[in-house]
Amino acid sequence: MLTIKSRDRNYTVETCADLPAALSSVSRPARAHYLVDQALFQHYGPALADVAGQAVTLVATEEQKTYEQLTPIFLELLRRGLKRDGVLVVIGGGVLQDIGCFIASVLFRGLYWELIPTTLLAQADSCIGSKSSLNIGPYKNQLGTFCPPGRVLLTPAVLGTLPPDEIRSGLGEVIKLQLLNGAAGFEELMADLAGGPASLPPSLPSDLLAKWTMRSLAVKQPYIEADEFDRGIRNRLNYGHTFGHAYESATHFAIPHGIAVLLGILTATHLSVRLGLATPAHYVDLKHRLAPWHQPYGATLRQVELAAVFQAIKHDKKNTGDAVNCILTAGPGRMEKRAVDFQRDLAPSVTEFIQHELAG
Amino acid sequence: MLTIKSRDRNYTVETCADLPAALSSVSRPARAHYLVDQALFQHYGPALADVAGQAVTLVATEEQKTYEQLTPIFLELLRRGLKRDGVLVVIGGGVLQDIGCFIASVLFRGLYWELIPTTLLAQADSCIGSKSSLNIGPYKNQLGTFCPPGRVLLTPAVLGTLPPDEIRSGLGEVIKLQLLNGAAGFEELMADLAGGPASLPPSLPSDLLAKWTMRSLAVKQPYIEADEFDRGIRNRLNYGHTFGHAYESATHFAIPHGIAVLLGILTATHLSVRLGLATPAHYVDLKHRLAPWHQPYGATLRQVELAAVFQAIKHDKKNTGDAVNCILTAGPGRMEKRAVDFQRDLAPSVTEFIQHELAG
Numbered sequence: 001m002l003t004i005k006s007r008d009r010n011y012t013v014e015t016c017a018d019l020p021a022a023l024s025s026v027s028r029p030a031r032a033h034y035l036v037d038q039a040l041f042q043h044y045g046p047a048l049a050d051v052a053g054q055a056v057t058l059v060a061t062e063e064q065k066t067y068e069q070l071t072p073i074f075l076e077l078l079r080r081g082l083k084r085d086g087v088l089v090v091i092g093g094g095v096l097q098d099i100g101c102f103i104a105s106v107l108f109r110g111l112y113w114e115l116i117p118t119t120l121l122a123q124a125d126s127c128i129g130s131k132s133s134l135n136i137g138p139y140k141n142q143l144g145t146f147c148p149p150g151r152v153l154l155t156p157a158v159l160g161t162l163p164p165d166e167i168r169s170g171l172g173e174v175i176k177l178q179l180l181n182g183a184a185g186f187e188e189l190m191a192d193l194a195g196g197p198a199s200l201p202p203s204l205p206s207d208l209l210a211k212w213t214m215r216s217l218a219v220k221q222p223y224i225e226a227d228e229f230d231r232g233i234r235n236r237l238n239y240g241h242t243f244g245h246a247y248e249s250a251t252h253f254a255i256p257h258g259i260a261v262l263l264g265i266l267t268a269t270h271l272s273v274r275l276g277l278a279t280p281a282h283y284v285d286l287k288h289r290l291a292p293w294h295q296p297y298g299a300t301l302r303q304v305e306l307a308a309v310f311q312a313i314k315h316d317k318k319n320t321g322d323a324v325n326c327i328l329t330a331g332p333g334r335m336e337k338r339a340v341d342f343q344r345d346l347a348p349s350v351t352e353f354i355q356h357e358l359a360g
Numbered sequence: 361m362l363t364i365k366s367r368d369r370n371y372t373v374e375t376c377a378d379l380p381a382a383l384s385s386v387s388r389p390a391r392a393h394y395l396v397d398q399a400l401f402q403h404y405g406p407a408l409a410d411v412a413g414q415a416v417t418l419v420a421t422e423e424q425k426t427y428e429q430l431t432p433i434f435l436e437l438l439r440r441g442l443k444r445d446g447v448l449v450v451i452g453g454g455v456l457q458d459i460g461c462f463i464a465s466v467l468f469r470g471l472y473w474e475l476i477p478t479t480l481l482a483q484a485d486s487c488i489g490s491k492s493s494l495n496i497g498p499y500k501n502q503l504g505t506f507c508p509p510g511r512v513l514l515t516p517a518v519l520g521t522l523p524p525d526e527i528r529s530g531l532g533e534v535i536k537l538q539l540l541n542g543a544a545g546f547e548e549l550m551a552d553l554a555g556g557p558a559s560l561p562p563s564l565p566s567d568l569l570a571k572w573t574m575r576s577l578a579v580k581q582p583y584i585e586a587d588e589f590d591r592g593i594r595n596r597l598n599y600g601h602t603f604g605h606a607y608e609s610a611t612h613f614a615i616p617h618g619i620a621v622l623l624g625i626l627t628a629t630h631l632s633v634r635l636g637l638a639t640p641a642h643y644v645d646l647k648h649r650l651a652p653w654h655q656p657y658g659a660t661l662r663q664v665e666l667a668a669v670f671q672a673i674k675h676d677k678k679n680t681g682d683a684v685n686c687i688l689t690a691g692p693g694r695m696e697k698r699a700v701d702f703q704r705d706l707a708p709s710v711t712e713f714i715q716h717e718l719a720g
Binding site for chain 2: 007067068070071074075078102105106107108109110131132134136137139142143144145146229230
């Protein structure tokens with residue numbers, strides 16, 4: 001069990017045998033209301049049947065994760081009688097977590113909630129750190145809050161039922177965290193994944209994903225504890241995200257988040273070479289090692305209008321003027337934040353990356 | 361100047377000569393965007409003209425203060441280019457404060473904001489304490505956040521331009537705070553207000569409202585500093601509010617907030633007598649002394665369906681079961697929180713208060 005330090009309250013990350021075990025471990029079940037990803041009913045219908053009477057079921061899409069689309073969810077929870085001494089239990093991946101965290105942040109000026117993350121991305125990365133993000137109108141991730149759950153209940157067994165792209169999306173963040181951590185962790189991860197995407201569940205040993213889930217959380221924990229509100233060192237967790245978010249947005253979310261982050265990591269590293277921070281050899285090495293993990297979405301990105309990418313980068317909420325704040329790298333474990341001139345450096349590097357580096 | 365301690369940041373309450381002085385004192389004006397109560401343009405059009413190009417103007421109604429109605433405001437602020445290093449300047453009364461505070465809480469996961477409160481209620485009470493409340497669908501004040509402004513800029517001169525009911529609404533909270541404080545402050549306030557409602561601005565000396573604004577904030581400050589998140593002692597500031605909120609809601613907000621609070625204070629005191637906590641003499645004394653300040657809204661309340669009042673009380677977000685949490689009183693300066701049985705005590709007392717105590 002991990003205990004994560006947070007301003008509001010410390011919270012725990014506990015491992016449960018499987019989803020039914022996690023459900024029966026929820027606090028104050030008599031007062032619990034549930035937000036559940038509809039996709040889970042395919043594999044876990046019987047287990048979820050017990051809570052279905054107190055559950056709001058959602059389809060986890062980018063469109064659902066909007067300020068506007070939360071209105072009927074608030075109304076349904078209130079109509080069912082959720083009160084301030086209740087518990088909101090959120091079961092799903094990143095989209096469900098964003099929705100549940102935001103609701104818990106603003107309902108009754110703060111509602112106790114617990115999280116059962118069911119994707120690799122949510123288990124290995126987003127479940128700690130207490131962030132939510134919502135879209136509004138054409139603006140992506142501009143709304144959000146910081147509000148940690150009281151408990152995170154991990155269920156590694158659920159990962160065996162995920163589709164391969166979902167696992168690859170999570171691996172994008174797992175790879176990012178090991179790159180942040182330094183060369184040793186990254187090399188060990190690459191060795192464990194040497195079988196390539198073909199080795200993904202059900203053929204990948206399930207304890208391997210559980211191992212890298214805990215290793216990922218261990219890398220992330222000191223960043224979020226030192227800087228919960230993302231004013232300094234925590235920024236480095238955004239390595240690959242300025243570009244990744246833009247790639248998701250410009251392709252209308254045709255690229256899964258973690259895979260867009262991998263493409264964003266390569267872009268940030270390409271830009272780091274342009275700015276004299278990273279060596280060309282590091283970029284080339286990374287490009288070859290990450291290629292199996294973002295295919296075939298590099299081709300998806302090549303087809304997008306560059307103007308759409310640039311517009312999305314300019315709308316990023318991390319920007320504060322004409323320069324764009326990017327996390328750049330000098331190699332594994334050596335990331336730093338820099339304001340990059342858009343016209344002179346960022347646009348040419350992104351253009352070259354998309355038009356030439358992703359070719360065949 | 362007051363400095364208010366808060367978890368997020370300490371913040372200041374500063375007094376400015378008038379609204380133009382407050383406007384020119386705003387921080388980082390080049391990056392400021394404004395939310396302005398439309399009613400202010402009647403008296404302060406020229407002063408506000410300078411910021412109108414960066415201002416979203418709102419009509420301060422209960423309908424505007426809803427989750428749903430905030431969407432176009434967020435979109436307009438984003439369209440105009442508000443960024444995370446910007447400042448949101450909120451100019452208006454309680455409704456504008458609720459809207460601005462909520463927006464600042466969730467935009468970019470927290471945006472710096474400053475508040476220029478322009479009603480007596482906002483200046484003397486709500487401007488400190490960092491709360492926001494929003495309605496959603498049929499549910500009143502169920503959403504909200506805690507997010508203090510960086511600075512509160514008081515402009516007592518603005519109070520001279522308010523309509524009498526607006527002043528009386530603010531006086532409701534001023535009276536409540538002095539009742540919380542103890543007999544001495546309450547007696548001094550009653551002496552200052554001996555001229556009755558006819559003495560309100562412009563005939564009331566303007567320095568008297570400024571005096572009671574600062575005296576009110578001085579009473580409120582230790583409560584919110586000791587218990588910013590309303591988990592204990594701060595509850596006492598809700599004296600009169602369980603009933604006051606229900607009276608507002610059941611009359612579709614025909615009764616101004618602070619006047620509903622005065623009626624709620626009398627109800628809570630009436631209930632306190634029933635439960636053996638307050639003496640009948642204290643209730644009768646309070647009833648006669650507060651009567652001039654809630655007339656003619658007692659008559660408004662008498663016309664409402666009791667069922668609507670009871671439904672509103674049951675929906676109050678402070679309730680956690682069948683009992684209703686009320687702040688009761690044993691006299692000035694002696695408030696306490698109790699769970700009151702709805703059927704046995706609360707409903708009979710409220711019925712008697714509305715049907716008999718408000719008669720002629």
